[in-house]
Each structure stands twice: as structure tokens, then as C-alpha cells.
Amino acid sequence: MIIILNNKCNFTKEEFLIYQQKLSTITTSHELVLCPSYPHFSLFSLSNCVLGSQNVATNGMGPYTGEVSAEQLKSYDVKYALVGHSERRKKETPKEMLEKIQQLCKVGIIPIFCLGEEAKEKQQRELEKDLLFLDNYLTSKEKEQLILAYEPVWAIGSGKLTSQEHIESASRTIKKYFPNNKILYGGSIDQENISILKQCSTIAGFLIGGLSLEIENLKKLLENLEN
Numbered sequence: 001m002i003i004i005l006n007n008k009c010n011f012t013k014e015e016f017l018i019y020q021q022k023l024s025t026i027t028t029s030h031e032l033v034l035c036p037s038y039p040h041f042s043l044f045s046l047s048n049c050v051l052g053s054q055n056v057a058t059n060g061m062g063p064y065t066g067e068v069s070a071e072q073l074k075s076y077d078v079k080y081a082l083v084g085h086s087e088r089r090k091k092e093t094p095k096e097m098l099e100k101i102q103q104l105c106k107v108g109i110i111p112i113f114c115l116g117e118e119a120k121e122k123q124q125r126e127l128e129k130d131l132l133f134l135d136n137y138l139t140s141k142e143k144e145q146l147i148l149a150y151e152p153v154w155a156i157g158s159g160k161l162t163s164q165e166h167i168e169s170a171s172r173t174i175k176k177y178f179p180n181n182k183i184l185y186g187g188s189i190d191q192e193n194i195s196i197l198k199q200c201s202t203i204a205g206f207l208i209g210g211l212s213l214e215i216e217n218l219k220k221l222l223e224n225l226e227n
């Protein structure tokens with residue numbers, strides 16, 4: 001499985017170095033993807049993780065102050081990048097999310113497109129809106145590269161657990177448009193609820209936010225995922 005460790009906007013340089021040291025002691029058969037803040041990319045030195053990015057620019061390299069382009073990420077061996085995370089969506093238009101996916105595909109970074117409803121009862125309608133948009137505007141080559149991460153907004157950082165049934169229903173909706181793409185799940189995952197979540201047969205991995213910062217709990221989570 002793919003396990004995304006989304007550190008979000010956390011860790012000073014010194015804290016990151018301590019965190020990385022602790023993270024280096026983890027062994028797992030799953031693919032760990034560490035998504036640190038940009039300034040920590042040049043400090044990354046783990047052999048048990050690959051690098052992921054929390055974001056990417058809509059533009060290539062050039063006069064775009066404060067942006068980080070897909071080519072720059074590629075030069076740090078970034079393998080995956082998140083697009084459309086709910087914590088960024090207020091600042092992004094659908095067109096910008098599309099451009100980000102296109103920039104990533106151009107350089108061979110795998111885009112992980114995050115989608116999920118704001119309110120539980122609106123799952124179908126809100127997912128379809130995003131899926132239709134992607135389906136209409138991405139080329140078939142771009143579609144092939146895409147990973148979809150189902151993250152109900154109400155479950156992110158809230159401690160609210162999504163039922164297996166609710167995840168399976170989201171997967172069915174996603175598969176109508178992207179039958180062959182990997183689907184990840186994210187939202188308040190912890191070392192205990194992973195035992196339930198791993199039973200979702202349609203899920204190829206997990207996106208972990210808050211818990212990614214706590215190495216001991218992360219180790220327990222990975223143990224529970226293996227057993």
C-alpha cells in the first residue's frame with residue numbers, strides 16, 4: 001500500500017532533523033511517502049521513504065515569485081504530489097488544479113488528486129462534480145497517471161471516523177470515471193481505526209496528516225496495517 005505522510009506546515013529545521021532520525025528507524029513493506037514542507041526537501045535523507053510534495057505551482061520555471069515548479073520538485077526526486085487538498089482549495093480554482101496536474105504529468109511526478117464532500121450527505125453530488133471536471137479536461141495519458149485520494153472534508157483533523165460503507169460508496173463513484181486508477185483514503189486515520197479501514201478492499205493506501213507527526217503512533221499504525 002501507499003502511505004502518504006502529510007506533515008502539513010509543521011517542524012522547524014531542527015525539529016525536522018530529529019523527526020527524520022526517528023522516522024529512519026521504521027521498517028515496513030508498504031511504500032512510505034514523506035511530504036514535508038519545501039525548505040526540508042534538501043535535508044531529506046531517508047532510504048525507507050520516497051519524497052512527496054504537498055503542492056506544486058501551476059507554472060513552469062520563470063518569473064513566479066514564491067512558487068515551486070514541477071521541474072524543481074523532479075530535481076529533488078519527488079515521486080508524488082498532492083493536488084486539491086481541502087486545506088488549499090479555498091485558494092485554488094478548478095482550472096489551477098488542472099494546470100497543476102498537467103505540470104506534474106509533464107515531468108513524470110504522480111499527481112494525487114484529493115477530493116471529498118464537505119457534508120456527509122452530499123458525497124455523490126460533490127464527488128461527481130470533481131470527477132466530471134477531470135474526465136472532461138485531462139487527456140487519457142494524464143488520466144492514466146492520476147491517483148485519487150478520497151478525503152471527506154468533515155473527517156479531516158476532526159477525529160470523526162468514516163464508515164467502511166461510506167468509503168466503498170465513494171470508491172464506486174470514483175471508479176465510474178477512473179476504473180483503473182488507485183484510490184487512497186484520508187481523514188482522521190489513527191493507529192486504532194486503521195484496523196477497520198484496511199478492510200476496505202477498494203483502497204490502495206492511506207493519507208495520514210496529524211498522526212504522521214507522532215512516530216510511535218505511526219509505528220503502531222504500520223504494525224496494525226501489517227497484521
Ligand code: PGA
Pocket residue numbers: 006151155156157158186187188189207208209210211
Ligand atoms: P488528518 O489529515 O489525518 O489529520 O485528518 C489528513 C489530511 O489532511 O490529508
